[in-house]
Amino acid sequence: MSSTSFFSFGTNDSFISKSFQGLRHRNLSSSLQTLLRGSTVADLHWATLGPNPDSWLLSFKDSTGTNTLRWGPSIPPRLQTILAKTWHSPHLRAFLGPDDSFIIWHPELIRWANLPHSLEDALQSWLTPSGWRVGPPRTVTWGPEGAFFAMSEYGNVVYRLGDEDAWEIYKETIEEWKAEKGFLWSDLTFITLDPTIPDQFIAIRRDGTWAGSIDDINEDALETFALNFFARAKPKHKAQPSTSVPIPTPSDPIPDAATQALYEKWSLQTATMFASASASIGGSKPKTPRKLQVRSQSSTSATSQSPSRPSVSRTTSSTPKLLTSFPYLPAIITTCSLSSCTLFKSDEYGIHACQHDVERLLRASGLYSYEWLRQERLRWHPDRFGRLCEESWREAGKKMAGEMFKLIHGLMEELKSGEGGV
Helix, strand or coil: CCCCCEEEECCCCCEEEEECCEEEEECCCHHHHHHHHCCCEEEEEEEEECCCCCCEEEEEEECCCCEEEEECCCCCHHHHHHHHHCCCCCCCEEEECCCCCEEEEECCEEEEECCCHHHHHHHHHHEECCEECCCCEEEEEECCCCEEEEEECCCCEEEEECCCCCCHHHHHHHHHHHHCCCCCHHHEEEEEECCCCCCCEEEEECCCCEEEEECHHHHHHHHHHHHCCCCCCCCCCCCCHHHCCCCCCCCCCCCCHHHHHHHHHHHHHHHHHHHHHHHHHHCCCCCCCEEEEECCCCCCCCCECCCCCCCCCCCCCCCCCCECCCCCCCCCCCCCCCHHHHHHHCCCCCCCCCHHHHHHHHHCCCCCCHHHHHHHHHCCCHHHHHCCECHHHHHHHHHHHHHHHHHHHHHHHHHHHCCCCC
């Protein structure tokens, strides 16, 4: 079984990661979800996400034991041609960037296209007529606003910290590590930048030191990946008796297309509203994600975090504005007719949905699990939601968000106790 750990950022707060804790992902396209949930992928070697939902690449061992490649329809046409002809090596590595940029390599092949000019120049400088002067690439990753990082097999490193202050936390991390006495770049075992959002990245060293930054909603996923990169981490605290058993993860069937379309439309509209409100709080200049940094036990530095900042805006829509209404569930979903639920939904100032309605919609995501619900619940915390509301609507908004928060909490409790058809 492949023991390679990796993390890949995608668009709309999506990600896919593999560590010694297992495979985790969020907000993937329906075609990629279907592939991962089926029986085709027996052992995932590598995955990378690109700048739109249908831009992705998987390298895996299938159910027959054959090394296989699959990719989304939106990867660059030139890359599709290369993949159709290449040897499906379990050692394949790839990165998908903006503007149809990519790099792919394994022991018998390396190809790239449309790289940022400074990165292209750096890679070309490693080449000589007789081969690689400093060894072939070990790591190559880049993002918007000119940031990149590349390291060869012989430990040669080139990087760019990005334009102006777009990659502030990444820059701070690189400069801190470079100045650290005794640190060598060959000690860096993994690094990847977000291909579309500035200042989201993760970097891990051999001694367990790691640093990264990400939007709040995926903070736990990034930390879990880093702590389980080399081996499955031991729990920080002894579990209480009520939570000592594993949380079950349901094996739901693929949701029907109509309900899934309703969920995706509602999810996108909700995310757009939240992003616009968050950008409004942050002013005209988008703010960077929170910094996370953890030192290994052998290090003298303690865990550190910069102050929390508002989320990065993920929308290119009109002027940011605070919330003045609730993102109600689609009316076609809120059809539960139990008498108690009908009474609950009759509140003129409520969210007009019961726990059964919410469950029906959220299961259509194809990601329904205890951990996914926990992440979803965070968005509806009344205090957090209230900060995104216009002052005149804040109290009403907090009340409605509190209802949603409690309903999702109830769904989590059902999963934990093994009830609710799990």
